[in-house]
Amino acid sequence: MPTRVRLRLRIALADRPGALAAAAAAIAGQGGNIEAVDVLRRPGAPDGDQAVDDLTVSFAGPAPVAELRRDLAEGAAATLLSIQAASHRDPVVVVLDAAARLTALAAGGDPRALDEALAAAVAELCAAPVAWVERAGVAAPHPTAALAREQGGAVGAPATGLPGDGAERLGGDGWLVAVPDASGGTTGSVVLAARAGDPFTAVEVARIEGLMALAGV
Secondary structure (H helix, E strand, C coil): CCCCEEEEEEEEECCCCCHHHHHHHHHHHCCCEEEEEEEEECCCCCCCCCEEEEEEEEECCCCCHHHHHHHHHHHHCCEEEEEEECCCCCHHHHHHHHHHHHHHHHCCCCHHHHHHHHHHHHHHHCCCCEEEEECCCCCCCCHHHHHHHHHCCCEEEECCCCCCCHHHHHCCCEEEEEEECCCCCCCCCEEEEEEECCCCCHHHHHHHHHHHHHHCC
């Protein structure tokens, strides 16, 4: 049996009854089978006035992106924000695996391994190809991380100043989010993540904070 292509489609939906059903019909019309729906923002939320959903969709072959974008806009009043490869693992299993690993590493006393596991969990959960942990005392703190520490809360910004080959992995313009730890101080740790496409939502920030709590960061 041929392997199906699984993608994560992020769409912004109009605030009206039947909007998601219309989007599902548009996707089905292009051969897509919706396997999971993840609500990232509800209409009227502080970070926007439209619903934003992640749909895990499988196709028999390459997705017809241009046609999907057109049909969603014309038939469902929806905007296709981004498309990324989706994991073939069940998302609940992904979260449980991350929780178990972070809890074990938090008790093991290896900060480097813990930071790597935390960054990997954030990257998978938020579909972000670039993620890292900035600990206190680094020689050149990222300016967005410094701002997040100063403000005591998550900060979003255009994705610049990525470490290593981060810009290459991002593949173009994108958004960065910096989430400080719960200490509320200016010397705490910050988790940073970047991806192409749309900014991170409040739901995703809360998920990053949950992973940080598991890791004891």
